[in-house]
Amino acid sequence: MSDDHGDDRSIAQRVTAIESLLVEKGLITSDVVDAVVETYERDVGPLNGAKVVARAWVDEAYRGRLLDDGTQAIGELGFGGAEGEHLVVLENTPAVHNVVVCTLCSCYPWPVLGLPPRWYKSFAYRARMVREPRAVLAEFGTALDDDVEVRVWDSSAEVRYMVLPLRPDGADGLSADELVPLVTRDHMIGVVR
Amino acid sequence: MGGMHGFGPVIRDPSERALDEPTFHESWEARTFGLAVATSAKGLRTGSSRPAIERIEPATYLASSYYGRWAQGVEAALVAGGTLTSEEIDLRAATVERRPTRSQATDPKLAAAIRGFLNRPVPTSGEPVAAAFDVGDRVTVRRMAPIGHHRCPRYVRGVTGTVERNNGGWPHPDADEPEAVYRVRFDMRDLWGDDAEPGALYIDLWERYLS
Numbered sequence: 001m002s003d004d005h006g007d008d009r010s011i012a013q014r015v016t017a018i019e020s021l022l023v024e025k026g027l028i029t030s031d032v033v034d035a036v037v038e039t040y041e042r043d044v045g046p047l048n049g050a051k052v053v054a055r056a057w058v059d060e061a062y063r064g065r066l067l068d069d070g071t072q073a074i075g076e077l078g079f080g081g082a083e084g085e086h087l088v089v090l091e092n093t094p095a096v097h098n099v100v101v102c103t104l105c106s107c108y109p110w111p112v113l114g115l116p117p118r119w120y121k122s123f124a125y126r127a128r129m130v131r132e133p134r135a136v137l138a139e140f141g142t143a144l145d146d147d148v149e150v151r152v153w154d155s156s157a158e159v160r161y162m163v164l165p166l167r168p169d170g171a172d173g174l175s176a177d178e179l180v181p182l183v184t185r186d187h188m189i190g191v192v193r
Numbered sequence: 194m195g196g197m198h199g200f201g202p203v204i205r206d207p208s209e210r211a212l213d214e215p216t217f218h219e220s221w222e223a224r225t226f227g228l229a230v231a232t233s234a235k236g237l238r239t240g241s242s243r244p245a246i247e248r249i250e251p252a253t254y255l256a257s258s259y260y261g262r263w264a265q266g267v268e269a270a271l272v273a274g275g276t277l278t279s280e281e282i283d284l285r286a287a288t289v290e291r292r293p294t295r296s297q298a299t300d301p302k303l304a305a306a307i308r309g310f311l312n313r314p315v316p317t318s319g320e321p322v323a324a325a326f327d328v329g330d331r332v333t334v335r336r337m338a339p340i341g342h343h344r345c346p347r348y349v350r351g352v353t354g355t356v357e358r359n360n361g362g363w364p365h366p367d368a369d370e371p372e373a374v375y376r377v378r379f380d381m382r383d384l385w386g387d388d389a390e391p392g393a394l395y396i397d398l399w400e401r402y403l404s
Contacts, residue, residue, distance in 0.1 A: 012221035017285035033227035080314025103195030150392035157397035
């Protein structure tokens with residue numbers, strides 16, 4: 001795939017050299033680098049966003065607050081931080097489908113979705129989602145009726161976007177905890193409906 | 194990247210479909226990301242790594258992996274900040290073991306501060322600033338060819354859209370003072386021509402980019 005590169009071995013050596021030099025000079029300590037890595041390997045990922053979505057599906061007042069001020073309502077559940085200073089939640093409806101991309105780099109709402117998957121950062125996704133969203137969505141297995149309006153959100157400034165997907169049919173009566181496993185990262189980026 | 198042709202389909206491997214996909218696929222990717230945040234917190238480099246990534250020569254940029262670009266950006270920013278020299282990195286890379294040297298010393302206070310910075314709600318919002326445009330105004334993105342870091346993709350330049358929301362004032366990467374940022378809606382046909390897919394494109398743009 002296009003994100004595989006032969007030069008990565010030498011880059012890996014340079015990164016290892018840089019960290020070693022910084023440690024040997026006493027400029028950084030290893031536990032600080034570990035803390036960053038562990039935060040996203042262990043504590044922060046799309047499960048956070050799934051909890052936000054599930055809560056919005058069962059709690060109408062929360063849903064209202066979430067759409068009105070995403071940062072604040074997501075903070076109610078304890079989620080927030082770097083790359084989530086200004087969160088906006090986009091609601092899918094039967095008539096509207098939202099999907100998020102970052103054409104300039106890889107802007108992504110870290111506190112609710114963790115770090116972005118490789119395909120989100122691929123040149124193909126960045127180049128094509130703004131120009132032919134229906135074609136790209138079809139590659140993800142998402143076919144939309146012609147009367148559904150597609151809204152593409154290019155994250156370029158300070159706002160980070162997350163999609164509130166449609167609640168699945170047949171999920172009536174399920175609790176928020178039972179709904180969480182039904183929500184995937186793909187729903188919250190908007191590549192599936 | 195927006196609108197460029199020729200990259201083919203969006204490819205993902207099966208592991209990338211699940212919520213529990215590994216965050217990093219190689220250990221050096223994890224260390225690169227950790228170093229980017231840690232060296233910034235310690236003030237060891239000048240500026241953010243993003244402008245440094247965008248200064249990578251285009252052919253090299255396209256030939257590099259995502260974290261490969263981050264690694265190049267972190268290295269360039271550390272060298273620019275006077276923390277390391279390219280020569281000492283060259284020398285160390287030629288002899289380095291597979292794993293980096295681990296420090297005996299720890300800095301639990303900084304580690305805890307970084308965990309908080311990454312994973313604790315900090316409700317913020319745009320600051321109230323003077324705004325030249327109102328919701329509903331038609332605005333045209335300025336034609337320009339900025340050198341270096343910017344937040345205005347080429348494909349919207351010269352195109353007219355509608356202000357949908359005022360996001361409040363946020364400092365542009367080139368400035369310290371907050372400046373109005375607007376959510377602008379574009380019709381796909383205005384961006385891509387008469388045979389465009391139907392639909393709309395939304396993007397946040399600083400006031401300096403609009404007329």
